[in-house]
Amino acid sequence: MTHTAAKPYTRRWAALAVLSASLLLVVMDMTILNVALPEMSAELKPGAVELLWMVDIYSLVVAGLLVTVSALGDRWGRKRMLVSGFAVFGLASVAVLWADRPAEVIAVRALLGIGGAMIMPSTLSMIRSLFTDGRERATALGIWAAMAAVGGALGPITGGLLLEAFSWHAAFLVNVPVMAVAIVAGLFLLPESRNPAPGRWDALGTVLSVVGMVAFVYAIKHLATEGPGVSTIGAAALAAITLVWFVRRCLRRQDPLLEVRLFRSGAFTSGTLAALTTSIAMAGMMLLMVQWMQLVQGYSPLQTGLAMLPMAAGSAVLSPLAPAMAARIGARTVLAGGLAIAALGFLVLWIAPTTYPWVAVSVLLIGAGMGSLAIASAVIMSGAPEEKAGSAAAIEETSYEVGGTLGVAVLGSLAAVLYRAGLPESATPAVRESLGGALAVARELGSSDLAVQATRAFTESLEVTSLYGGVLMLVAAAAVWWLTPARLDLASAHH
Template sequence: MKSVVAPPHARRWAALAVLSASLLLVVMDMTILNVALPEISADLKPGSIELLWMVDVYSLVVAGLLVTMSSLGDRWGRKRMLLTGFAVFGVASVAVLWATTPAAVIAVRALLGVGGAMIMPSTLSMIRNLFTDARERATALGVWATMAALGGALGPIVGGLLLEHFSWHAAFLVNVPVMAVAIIAGLILLPESRNPNPGRWDALGTVLSIVGMVGLVYAIKHLAKEGLTYPPALITAAVAAVTLTWFIRRCLNRPDPLLELRLFRSGSFTSGTIAALTTSIAMAAMMLLLAQWMQLVMGYSPLETGVRLLPMAVGAGIFSPLAPAIAERIGARTVLAGGLVVAGLGFLALWALPLGYPSVAVSLLLIGSGMGSLAIASAVIMSGTPAEKAGSAAAIEETSYEVGGTLGVAVLGSIAATAYRSELPAGAAEAARESLGGALETAGAMGPSGASLAQQAQQAFNDSLVLTSAYGGALMLVAAAVIWWLTPKDLDLAKAEH
């Protein structure tokens, strides 16, 4: 029986502006960190593990809490959850003023992750409920995806501007006034929505999802860093396997699951999720490496780095809003798979062309243009999802992004680190072997005799960047083939279920 279509909300486009602005800020905050990392490292002197935790703890916390927060939002109210997330994000950003150690910065990033876990699924699930017309929903999700791309571009530029004039703390404090405005605008413009029949709260499922996801992300990080025989990571991986298997079985056997995993029975839903996961894997590692390459190899300032990352935003900004209209003409499957092919070619351009900023600019433009397909990925995921299950769909998509980011930094980042270390002299100092920043600092302390070490380290980093881009490109092309196979040929987003 076809569900009754709810009337469109009168202020849905104004509400979309608030939701998109909140997404813009969250994504900006993630990319600002990449630009601020060198100054944080110079000030606080974190070890390699602490540095990885600064990058990864946000994803770890978000991945662990997304399922719980999305389900709570379905019950408590998505507007309430979103505004609470804004408040937590703002408080965490102020707390950076007291962060004088690497551990304190990690704690601030973890609290930001709590706020992000409240914000991210709320924006998607509210869009699903605000826009009852499928064509309007696809357009709204295209705008949402464009804001994500712009956030990725504006983060380094805003971060660079702030770091030109202030300490690295400003990269966090910029969130505070924006969050205050978002709370006020959200109170006025956003409607409340929730699942009218949420069922009983699954307390055991909540614990299983948190333990399983945190354990999974921790295991990925440390197995990649320490090797496949590292006992704590192996134990954590076993715990994650048991708890997530238990959680999945519990969700499949309950009429009112914490997470509606039966959505994966749809090929289009699965293909959209794979697109989100693989893109995030490739992008997380490459953006981290490119930010370091621009500053530590090319010698650009943080602001110059941000400006030089703009071609990706230009490509995404052009194609994200156009993707739904293009999909109407040539099909959602073609746009989704084709976008990943274009992004994959962008990664392979770094591998095939002589490494320098011109080839990087070409690569970023292709990657950004391909990422425009993610507007379709969100629309495909939401197209066949009933409104009452929007929280589960949003949680699955955002979990894909967060787990993908962690996998990218852990796996592709480890490939880059291994390639970098393999090209350094066996007798190089441990600090030089840990990171390019450590090598340049060691070389500087050596005086004129350190020039050779600095040159070797920069060349090793160049080679590791090129190798990692080849792996990222191959991953995107494989994902494109899988998505072409999974996505129904006749999928029409304009005629999707309401």
């Protein structure tokens, strides 16, 4: 530790405010894009592949860099890494003003990904070093997780408001003033912390982790859109080779780039699994939900954002309460129970008629289930000693990122297959490609039958995909219950 023992006690809650606000913004930014996409597509006219990259590049870059950036932050200083991340994020957001072609938007999103990768794990590992008391840390992580949930819900609303008043560029520019404030506040309020004995830098491990993660995420995404083609199988093989090599290398070294041995702790593994599955189910469903609201129900971006509010409400209420609930009924019950409640939310969409009141019930339950995952971070961090905080944070963030990618790829492509199956044989490629394409063709032809068929096919695909999402969450709940130690006490997790 490079700061004195007195420092965390004076400004730690103010520091938490800076960390939570920065996380809020990064998460908002990821969801604002979903709302802005239709307008961006209309103006920039990207091809199918370009559109995919506009969405994907952010998570590819974040997933690729998380491990390296966290290890660098542990050495270079987590505060430095965080404030630099704010600067990169802010500058990338300004650069969007000059982006008027799909390739330029992709470049801006890649830069935002670099900033995001610098910010996300740094906030988590700094909370670990700021809050030395286990109970306080569990509360701080609960607040941090609530911010992530609120950011996810505020993103579409903020995006909707901005898009009704300005062009899609505003969805990016909103970051700039907040990042400027975050840089100043961060410099004054955050103490510096780093790993006191970092050991030698592993250059080969760095290359393996970046190549492996990018290839892995790329393979998942392209398997979804193109099926098992040459490039997809090649990327999957490359990912398998490099990631296995990376893990073996980490296990052999005294001072690995990523502390893979943390998975020996059942608590650590269950927290990571909870983060991964929630993020798979959430990302896939958010993508489909937003399309259903805008294309089937005809909601504006702002109305879509407001319609998703019950999710934020459920999460914002339960996230800060989760640590206290865990102290009373046990972390295991809260973590597995949260996954089960979210599963119920998904199953509501499958069982009940797909009308907005039922959708609201569904997203409220999903949000409440996510809220109890506020302690997933505390469970993960309790399974890691302080000098390995960066590694633990990197693994947690990676599981969120990879989960989000898997969700969009697996549940998204499953929904696409189901959607196509619900269309007549004679449907043209544009109609089969997406619901947006089908509705555009229906307008050109003046065919209300086609529009009705396509929206029905899409709604049915949403319902069946929800069933799979619900089953996934139930399986995860059972696994988490089995893995988490029954007497895990987050308050006494000092290490």
